Amino acid sequence: MSDSTHHPAPMSPVEQRVAALEALLTERGLVPDGFIEQVTHRYESQTGPMNGAKVVARAWADPEYKMRLLADGTAAIAELGFGGPEGDHMVVVENTSIVHNVIVCTLCSCYPWPVLGLPPAWYKDPPYRARMVREPRALLAEMGCFLTEEVEIRVWDSSAEVRYLVLPQRPPATEGMTEAELAALVTRDSMIGVARL
């Protein structure tokens, strides 16, 4: 009699290694009850690009907020309730018609967690980290973000303690929109700087 429908999928080698370390650390009393679920929940539901989108929408809607945001990113972002690890020293860089900013971390994968959440896989993989400092105009075009030669590209390698957020240009024909409507237009990629709105 076959019981194949009751077999769970076999663990992959990396899953076996994770399970081995988890078991040993748990036996030593080092993993508090519910800790793994707590960490997962925090990053899956309490942070993400929706936070950064609120910051951008506020900056578009309120010129005084925008001035504060560009002068002291950490403090202005904290006004909206966002902060914490990998967001303790924020610098916001503004896109204009002649300047385009883009962020990268060539040495690891530093990223502004409180406003963008955890980084996507492609941001952490070698091709993006290798190429964004060497041929950003070509790489941006490859990713669908075409910039003419007149647009200066400013790449920010997060090698020290500052984390960056790109302030995208406000799209045309958005006058009269509420902040919530504006926030819905803001994409994760536009705040990394691999897209324009």
Place this chain on the structure above:
Amino acid sequence: MDGIHDLGGMQGLGAVDHSPAEPVFHHRWEAVARALLVVVAGAVEASGGEFRHSIERMEPGHYLTSSYYEHWLTAAATLAVEHGLVTVSELEARAGERFPLSGPVLAPPVVDAGPDVGRPRFGVGDRVRVREWHPPGHTRCPRYVRGKAGTVVRLDGLYSVPDIEAHGTARRHEPTYSVRFDAAELWGDGQRGVRVHVGLWDSYLEPS
């Protein structure tokens, strides 16, 4: 160390596998690996520098062919073994297979960090040159700017020097700067209108 993690400017790595949106964790084991690193780093009081260096010491082939969270898993297991929380044989017995860890630390422990540097040596607009050096331990000075000249565009405050905190309990704080480099000067390829900004500690720099 001049390790595989220091990727800025490397060629031949192919296209970026971009997706406009993706789940925070693709598999449950990724979230577990992330949490276990937090557990281990807390238990052994690892600094950010020591954590990063435990990934940088991965065997290059393994580094390039494994995902970000496998890096975290390898770091967590390496730190757990190096600090005596678990042994390699225990890990391998439980996993039922080889458990690859990162390679040994190549730099000696730092005993004397030297005094903190409170006053920035450079101001906005100053020309600086990055030291041409190849430290065997952890550093946040990317290879692609070593020996290159740039301009200070921002002072970012005092922070613990990663090169020191990764190799013991000693700490030194120094000013940090954002330094602007012209991409054409970095790569000698004539590209126009591209500036690359790198965050650098005071001791990475000399006047230019």
